[in-house]
Amino acid sequence: MALPQAWVDYQLCKPERCADGICPAVKICKRKILLQDAPYEAPYRLSEMCTGCGECVPICPLGAIYLR
Numbered sequence: 001m002a003l004p005q006a007w008v009d010y011q012l013c014k015p016e017r018c019a020d021g022i023c024p025a026v027k028i029c030k031r032k033i034l035l036q037d038a039p040y041e042a043p044y045r046l047s048e049m050c051t052g053c054g055e056c057v058p059i060c061p062l063g064a065i066y067l068r
Helices: 024-028
Strands: 006-008 065-067
16 A cells, blocks of 8 residues: 655645745655745645655645645
């Protein structure tokens, strides 16, 4: 069975509601798997590189990041 990975729910993700449009989950991702090209753009993850640590999940103020 594969390890869980972080995913972004784009229906819940509203980067304009994060401070300066910067996703706090992107900032906390130690492996730089979650990325954001520019402020106010939705974050995305690099496929298959996430280790499923889950540190990004509770830091998202909108609950838009989850493990699956």
